[in-house]
Amino acid sequence: MKWGRQLCSRIETVNHLFQHCKVTGKLWQWFINLRGIRWAMPRHTSEVLACWNRDGNQSEHKERWKIVPASIWWTIWKERNQRCFENRSIPFQSIKMNCLATFYFWCIHSIPKDIGEITLFLDSL
Numbered sequence: 001m002k003w004g005r006q007l008c009s010r011i012e013t014v015n016h017l018f019q020h021c022k023v024t025g026k027l028w029q030w031f032i033n034l035r036g037i038r039w040a041m042p043r044h045t046s047e048v049l050a051c052w053n054r055d056g057n058q059s060e061h062k063e064r065w066k067i068v069p070a071s072i073w074w075t076i077w078k079e080r081n082q083r084c085f086e087n088r089s090i091p092f093q094s095i096k097m098n099c100l101a102t103f104y105f106w107c108i109h110s111i112p113k114d115i116g117e118i119t120l121f122l123d124s125l
Helices: 014-020 022-035 045-056 068-085 092-108 115-123
Strands: none
Touching (some): 014 022, 014 045, 022 092, 045 068
């Protein structure tokens, strides 16, 4: 589905918006690629959390790993609302950066001073 006014349509579902939407899928895939794992997107949101937490238990920083879904969902929700209610949109790279900054802030409780801080942090996952 294209991101635009269509995000506000009647066919929008939680499962589509937070999991199966093309833009959201790119964010999921980016985090999955960081860990180098193979992962198939479950059908329902509740299944995502169960699988994500199970796969994250193999991580040295499993508490950080558990924050990823919330970071993705919060970023997508904010973008969706901007597009639907304010008729504003940003490019995917900015959406991705917003997601990473949110993830970093929620894990570290500080705002990154530069992209290098985020890169080092992500390498630790």
